Amino acid sequence: MQARNANGNGNGPRLSLSSEFGSVTVEVDHQANGPRLRIENVQNGRVVFLDPLEVASLTWLTHDRLGPFLDPSQTGWSSDEGASG
Amino acid sequence: MTLDLTPADLITDDWRVHGSIYTSPEVFAREQRALFHGPWLYVAHESEIAHPGDYKTTFAGTQPVIVTRGADDGEIRVLLNRCRHRGASVCQDESGNANYFRCPYHGWTYRNSGELRGITYDAAYGDIDRSTLGLIRLPRVDSYAGFVFASFAQDGPSLVEYLGNAAPYLEIVSQQGPQGIRLSAGSHRLTYNANWKLQIENTIDNYHFGFVHKSFLDVLADRIGQAPPIMQNVMNNPEWRTIDLGNGHSVHEFGDPRTGNNQGQLGDLPFNLIVFPNLCFVGAQLRHVLPKKADRTEVRLYPIMHEGVPDEDNAAILRVHEGFYGPAGMGGADDIEVAFDRVSDGLAADEHDWLIMARGMDNEQPGENGILIGHAADELPQRAFYRQWKALMA
Numbered sequence: 001m002q003a004r005n006a007n008g009n010g011n012g013p014r015l016s017l018s019s020e021f022g023s024v025t026v027e028v029d030h031q032a033n034g035p036r037l038r039i040e041n042v043q044n045g046r047v048v049f050l051d052p053l054e055v056a057s058l059t060w061l062t063h064d065r066l067g068p069f070l071d072p073s074q075t076g077w078s079s080d081e082g083a084s085g
Numbered sequence: 086m087t088l089d090l091t092p093a094d095l096i097t098d099d100w101r102v103h104g105s106i107y108t109s110p111e112v113f114a115r116e117q118r119a120l121f122h123g124p125w126l127y128v129a130h131e132s133e134i135a136h137p138g139d140y141k142t143t144f145a146g147t148q149p150v151i152v153t154r155g156a157d158d159g160e161i162r163v164l165l166n167r168c169r170h171r172g173a174s175v176c177q178d179e180s181g182n183a184n185y186f187r188c189p190y191h192g193w194t195y196r197n198s199g200e201l202r203g204i205t206y207d208a209a210y211g212d213i214d215r216s217t218l219g220l221i222r223l224p225r226v227d228s229y230a231g232f233v234f235a236s237f238a239q240d241g242p243s244l245v246e247y248l249g250n251a252a253p254y255l256e257i258v259s260q261q262g263p264q265g266i267r268l269s270a271g272s273h274r275l276t277y278n279a280n281w282k283l284q285i286e287n288t289i290d291n292y293h294f295g296f297v298h299k300s301f302l303d304v305l306a307d308r309i310g311q312a313p314p315i316m317q318n319v320m321n322n323p324e325w326r327t328i329d330l331g332n333g334h335s336v337h338e339f340g341d342p343r344t345g346n347n348q349g350q351l352g353d354l355p356f357n358l359i360v361f362p363n364l365c366f367v368g369a370q371l372r373h374v375l376p377k378k379a380d381r382t383e384v385r386l387y388p389i390m391h392e393g394v395p396d397e398d399n400a401a402i403l404r405v406h407e408g409f410y411g412p413a414g415m416g417g418a419d420d421i422e423v424a425f426d427r428v429s430d431g432l433a434a435d436e437h438d439w440l441i442m443a444r445g446m447d448n449e450q451p452g453e454n455g456i457l458i459g460h461a462a463d464e465l466p467q468r469a470f471y472r473q474w475k476a477l478m479a
Contacts (some may be wrong), residue, residue: 067196
């Protein structure tokens with residue numbers, strides 16, 4: 001059994017990162033069959049879970065290759081969708 | 086008031102300086118083109134943007150800029166802090182770490198190297214050419230001894246050529262700590278309702294010290310049991326001297342430029358240095374003078390921390406800095422009142438609108454590499470500044 005943290009959900013400590021452009025919380029999630037990194041966008045509540053292989057693969061990223069995810073028209077502000085912040 | 090003199094007429098051969106240099110919005114506007122839109126301008130110290138993605142916001146003249154270190158290539162760039170869409174400033178914080186910037190107005194998003202990465206709800210813009218809509222980069226950026234400068238001009242003298250005789254002094258500043266320096270203490274700011282050049286002149290004016298800062302000298306005398314030697318040195322020590330370094334730069338040496346000391350509990354830099362037009366070194370600080378309007382100025386004071394020394398040594402540097410220059414210090418407030426506010430008040434009397442900048446003008450001695458050497462209390466550094474000012478404004 002996982003030890004309960006302050007959130008009462010058995011996850012690891014929750015870390016917060018904020019800048020003038022973004023605000024997220026990061027924690028290790030233990031609710032699934034294996035550990036996952038849980039990232040929450042504080043500004044809109046959107047959540048993504050990444051498994052260890054996915055996180056390991058991120059270390060190959062250049063910031064340039066991350067660019068498509070930073071294009072607001074492809075991540076939350078698409079002309080085909082409503083505003084999601 | 087409409088100016089009826091050309092800038093070249095505002096400084097006479099016998100060093101009368103017209104008051105409109107400090108008060109005229111026309112002169113100020115012309116300065117922004119002649120002095121701040123072409124010559125190299127200091128924008129940052131490398132220690133302020135040490136890591137990929139680091140950025141700081143500051144000003145090149147009156148223009149807001151972002152100084153960034155590339156996310157992937159580590160290259161230093163200087164970008165205008167103005168969204169290409171509707172003109173909002175993109176970065177608000179004085180410093181931070183971000184590989185992408187998102188404008189707070191409509192969400193336009195840029196790489197920290199400037200390229201436009203995306204537009205929110207972009208279908209409405211049709212086939213708009215995004216490749217031409219990045220944040221505007223200043224065309225030239227270079228560093229010397231860790232000090233980062235930028236220029237709005239595509240061509241012109243290299244940074245080393247521009248710094249000229251001032252370059253060795255910047256190297257000495259960069260070597261103050263056994264492993265270099267850093268501006269990790271950040272800055273504090275002062276603002277005043279008068280012209281920016283008054284701060285430049287005052288930074289390297291030794292003539293005023295015994296008058297404006299008499300109360301500080303009295304307190305110091307009480308502490309150490311005798312009158313501090315600073316004014317005796319200014320008036321009588323032949324090793325204390327002022328030097329016109331050329332290109333508008335000037336220095337006041339407290340003896341040997343590597344080991345000199347003002348002996349006044351003002352900070353341990355061995356000289357006061359002006360790098361034209363608006364970078365100063367005095368006490369233990371880098372001083373960045375930011376013109377806002379003809380009668381409005383912001384000054385950012387960055388205490389210089391030493392690399393490779395115990396924290397308590399840097400804490401001691403900060404305490405000395407605060408003692409004279411800090412918001413509750415015993416020196417800075419006097420300069421603001423007398424050298425800025427009272428001068429501004431007095432200049433409102435413009436019936437005979439000339440100031441005198443002639444002290445020591447007949448005793449300037451030529452030195453190597455075209456320098457001019459003067460007495461410590463001479464107005465030689467001010468003339469060094471205005472020689473370049475006049476050449477660029479003509």
